[in-house]
Amino acid sequence: MKIGVLGTGMVGEAIGTKLVQLGHHVTMGSRTPDNPNAGRWAKKNGVNASQGTFRDAAAMSELVFLCTKGEATLGVIQSAGAAAFQEKVVVDVSNPLDFSHGLPPSLLICNTDSLGEQVQKALPSAKVVKTLNIVNCELMVDPAKAGEPTMLVSGNDPEAKATVVKLLKSFGWKDIVDLGDIKTARGTEMLLPLWLSLWNVIGNTHFGFKIVGRRKSE
């Protein structure tokens, strides 16, 4: 599949690299066409890895991962232009963390709205799926590193969710729960404060949440 990965940080690199390893053609997008991080990443990952602007990476792909910092996500979409995402599956991995008041960060959006919903509003023709935002980026593409956590998926379009679930399975995820429409992204984004407390207590990021005890309705 042709996949755009917007963001050149740890998350973009982890997801982009895994996608190339799985045989996908990946364009890493950034503000400028010659971002040095994206350049190094593309060079290291061979002929199926390339770089471009946010717009290039979205426009030339069938599916787009949003891997920028949450505070930047809506601006990145705007700079790429909604047309580049037309009808596409857009996987939002970002969290609306607000570092402006010090540590630990709070959320920029929560409770009665979510970043996932705002992305869907900004891209009405796209099929936004929120997922992977509840674990560290190394676990996103290698969940076995943290036992067997559960991955959660939110989105309005069932086909788009099926496509994303297939990708998640190829990343190694075995236990995947479809939470419902994009509004349920509120729940996974609001998991971040707990994630941050656990990180502080555990001392590393290789942990995850497993939903236990569930069975068919009685």
Place this chain on the structure above:
Amino acid sequence: MKIGVLGTGMVGEAIGTKLVQLGHHVTMGSRTPDNPNAGRWAKKNGVNASQGTFRDAAAMSELVFLCTKGEATLGVIQSAGAAAFQEKVVVDVSNPLDFSHGLPPSLLICNTDSLGEQVQKALPSAKVVKTLNIVNCELMVDPAKAGEPTMLVSGNDPEAKATVVKLLKSFGWKDIVDLGDIKTARGTEMLLPLWLSLWNVIGNTHFGFKIVGRRKSE
């Protein structure tokens, strides 16, 4: 131990009953001294179970469980009077759910504050511990019903947390994580939107969250 349970709903009944079964002396508190739910509960649970006002239940106990609806918690504390909680361990089990805008509920307080913190502010000499608020009340006192979920504990006072952890173990909890001070209650209260989505998907309330993959810091 002499324990007060404030609240006569499902949560108060589940916790009160378990505490009596474990040999504690429990007073169930409500707005009036003759609340019929509390009366039925006391009659059913024998000589170690009694009823009284919120103030009675708090004042005559060494440890107090707050089992009212989250929207009522601060009012209940006020009506009982802070003196009744002086220096005591106060276990806040309530969640600040806001049903005023329909279903699913949002949170009345979140992100940069929590109900746990507000309870601690209202009762500065008490040792507030937030816990159990992340599972259904049947699981609170019988976690084996949902596999082996993790229980999370937040509070400023280490001794109070140790007392509560001991109680949790007597309820059957095996995997208990101390998240840190009462501010970390933000994380467990903000888990509620996800809990509600999962309830909707799973179709019953017998599920929990297990923190997997954690190990000592590298």
